[in-house]
Amino acid sequence: MKIGFISLGCCKNLVDSEQIMGLLKASGHQIIPDAKQAEAIIINTCGFITSAKEEAINTILEMAEYKEHNCKKLIVTGCLPQRYKEELIKEIPEVDRFISIDEYSHIGEILSEVLQEKVKSVYGKEDRVLSSYPWMAYLKIADGCDNRCSYCAIPLIRGPYRSVEMMDLIKQAELLAKRGVKELILIAQDTTRYGTDNYGKRRLLDLLKELNKIKGFHWIRVLYMYPDEIDDELVMGMKDLEKVLPYFDIPVQHGNDKMLTLMNRRGSKESILRTISLIREHYEMPVLRTTMIVGFPHETEEDFNELLEFVKETKWDRLGAFTYSLEEGTKGYDMDEQIDEEVKEKRLEILMTLQEKIAQENSEKLIGQTLEVLVEKHDSLTHQYKGRSIFSAPDGVDGEVIFNSKESISCGSFVMVKITAAISHDLIGELVSV
Numbered sequence: 119m120k121i122g123f124i125s126l127g128c129c130k131n132l133v134d135s136e137q138i139m140g141l142l143k144a145s146g147h148q149i150i151p152d153a154k155q156a157e158a159i160i161i162n163t164c165g166f167i168t169s170a171k172e173e174a175i176n177t178i179l180e181m182a183e184y185k186e187h188n189c190k191k192l193i194v195t196g197c198l199p200q201r202y203k204e205e206l207i208k209e210i211p212e213v214d215r216f217i218s219i220d221e222y223s224h225i226g227e228i229l230s231e232v233l234q235e236k237v238k239s240v241y242g243k244e245d246r247v248l249s250s251y252p253w254m255a256y257l258k259i260a261d262g263c264d265n266r267c268s269y270c271a272i273p274l275i276r277g278p279y280r281s282v283e284m285m286d287l288i289k290q291a292e293l294l295a296k297r298g299v300k301e302l303i304l305i306a307q308d309t310t311r312y313g314t315d316n317y318g319k320r321r322l323l324d325l326l327k328e329l330n331k332i333k334g335f336h337w338i339r340v341l342y343m344y345p346d347e348i349d350d351e352l353v354m355g356m357k358d359l360e361k362v363l364p365y366f367d368i369p370v371q372h373g374n375d376k377m378l379t380l381m382n383r384r385g386s387k388e389s390i391l392r393t394i395s396l397i398r399e400h401y402e403m404p405v406l407r408t409t410m411i412v413g414f415p416h417e418t419e420e421d422f423n424e425l426l427e428f429v430k431e432t433k434w435d436r437l438g439a440f441t442y443s444l445e446e447g448t449k450g451y452d453m454d455e456q457i458d459e460e461v462k463e464k465r466l467e468i469l470m471t472l473q474e475k476i477a478q479e480n481s482e483k484l485i486g487q488t489l490e491v492l493v494e495k496h497d498s499l500t501h502q503y504k505g506r507s508i509f510s511a512p513d514g515v516d517g518e519v520i521f522n523s524k525e526s527i528s529c530g531s532f533v534m535v536k537i538t539a540a541i542s543h544d545l546i547g548e549l550v551s552v
Contacts, residue, residue, distance in 0.1 A: 119147045119235050122156030122189075124181070125249065126174055127164025129341075129513060130305050131196060132249065133258040134222070135162040138195065139247035141226055145237045149247060153184055158191040158233055165197035165275060167443035174198045175210075182212035191233055193217065195225075197275045219276065245293065251494060253530035254512050255299045259287055259325065260306035265344070267371070268382040268449035269414060269442060272307055279308065281316050288328050295334030300530065301492060302329065303339045303512065310347030320347060323355040330359040336532060337492070339511060341367040346385035348393050353400055363508045364401045368393070369409035373428025374421045377414060382449065387428060394432055405509050407436035407516070412469055413462030414442045415453035422465050426472060435480050435509060436516050436543070437473045441466050474542060481517075481540035484509075488536045488550055491519045493529050503527060507535075507545070517543025527552060 121142055125135035138160065139149050153159055159181045163174035175198075182192055191214045199206055199216035206216050215232045217225060226239035238244060248255055263272045264279040291302060304325075306312060313321030322340070329338055338361045345368050356362045368390075372378050375386050397404050410429075412422065429437065441462035444451055495504040501522050510516035521535050527549075535547035 119233060120150050120155055120157045121147050122151070122153045122159040122181075123149055123249075124153075124159070124161045124177060126162060126177060127166065127170055127197065129256050129303070130258055130261075130307070131162055131164055133246070133256050133305070134196065134219075136246035136249055137242050137244075138162065138225065139249070140244040141238050141241060142229070143247055144244040145226075145235075147235065147237070153181060154188065156184065156189055158193065159184060159189050160193045160195060163194060163196040163198035165201045166271065167440070167445065169443070171198065178210060178213065182210070185212060191215075193229070193232060195219075200275050201271070245297075248297070248299075250512065251530070252298055253492070254301040254303065255294045256303045256305050257287060257291055257294070257329075258282070258305050259309060259312050259322075263307040264311070265308060265384075266382055266449075268380060268453075269371075269411060269445065271445040271448055274447045276307065279311060279315055281312050281314070281321075283316065284313075284321065284325055284328065287325060288332075291329050291332055291335075295332050298334075298530075300335060300532075301337040301339065301512070302335050303341060304329075305341050308342060308344045308347070309340055310343045310352070320352075323352050326356065326359055326362055330361045335361050337508070338362045339365050341511060343368050344384075345370055345390050345393050348396075350396065353396055357400055364397075364404040365407070365508055365511065366397055366404060367407045367511070371409065371411050372414070372421075373410075373425040373432075374417075377417055377421050377425075380416055380450075380453070381411070381414060391432070403508075405435050406432070407511070408432075408434050408438075410437065410439040410469065411442050412439060412465040413457040413459075415450055415457065416455045417457055417465075422468075426469065429469065429472060429476070433476050433480060434473070435477070437477075438515060439466055439469050439473075477542050478540065481542065481545060484537045484545060485540060486537065488534050489519065489545070489547070491521075491533050491535045491547075493527050493531050493533060496527070496529060503549075505533075505535075509545075510543075517545065519545045519547055521547045521549050523549045525552070 125132050164170040193215050195217040200218040203216050222241050225241050226237045229237040260281045262276040262279045489507040491505040493505040504518045533552050534550040536550050537545050537547045539546035
């Protein structure tokens with residue numbers, strides 16, 4: 119059967135999508151990019167915040183139109199049905215089956231029943247269909263979350279924190295390396311907590327040491343590191359592993375202690391500053407990325423201004439932000455002193471304008487430096503190449519390195535590029551060596 123697959127949301131959701139596509143491919147089905155030709159369409163949804171839910175609903179309704187033509191079955195999986203399954207069944211009858219995350223353990227049986235075609239039954243035991251570039255892949259080391267931040271619905275959707283057994287992860291990583299993956303990106307809702315549930319202690323560093331031994335990987339990158347779990351042992355241990363990049367993705371959410379407490383975040387502004395200082399003390403050129411929330415209940419102008427001062431002080435290399443989204447079932451949902459949407463949007467604009475200036479200043483400091491770049495795109499007419507340095511994760515928000523070369527370079531190769539100019543997160547350079 120020809121099956122169209124759409125994956126929405128984060129890279130953790132993408133891994134789930136790749137697992138499902140792996141089941142389908144191993145069962146003899148064909149994954150196709152053109153929805154017009156698909157005999158069945160599967161949409162893996164995100165249900166994290168309002169904008170993600172709106173995107174999911176709009177995508178479902180758009181794909182439902184294809185049932186008037188070639189598409190016989192429309193299936194929706196992931197976070198949205200996990201959270202709103204009964205409501206969705208009533209509101210969108212065009213969907214033939216909503217599959218919640220809790221049902222993934224027997225998703226093969228469900229798909230076999232809905233599609234009336236055989237699908238292998240063991241989720242996660244077939245080779246994933248890598249849906250991005252063949253030289254990079256995500257490794258999901260845990261699912262769920264125990265942090266219970268006041269704004270976040272992830273524990274309600276994904277359940278408690280569950281680390282994947284280390285030997286299973288090593289086997290997955292070895293297979294990815296054999297398939298030609300050169301950059302491995304570790305992900306979880308909280309990567310730094312890895313091992314606390316099944317081994318009784320944090321074992322992220324132990325995992326990194328084992329992954330660092332695998333032949334084929336050139337870069338290993340870690341995302342979503344909770345700030346108060348980053349200690350001297352982890353920082354120094356990562357430095358000793360030549361494949362592990364000094365890329366620290368640390369979502370801190372705010373720079374005011376009152377707001378951090380209301381958000382139910384562990385640690386304080388001072389502890390975050392200590393962590394940043396620790397990293398910068400031990401690395402010559404670390405990359406620091408974070409996420410902020412503006413407009414959480416009770417955030418005053420003074421609180422927001424303190425956040426701005428915090429950002430000025432820390433000078434994050436990469437900073438993303440979003441306005442607080444009211445999510446039922448979370449502590450923040452029932453809080454008083456909710457912030458007006460117009461105020462939230464204005465604060466977001468002010469914060470991102472500030473960060474744009476900081477990003478430009480940080481990028482300009484790289485002018486004259488020679489960076490290793492993973493080449494990912496090529497324009498044959500202009501001879502222009504685009505790729506990523508250690509400063510950019512592959513999620514499309516960190517910017518690119520752009521350079522020209524008359525000699526042919528294969529995408530997926532590593533080259534050395536001297537930086538000659540900077541435009542915010544994007545760097546312009548000239549090829550030094552292949």
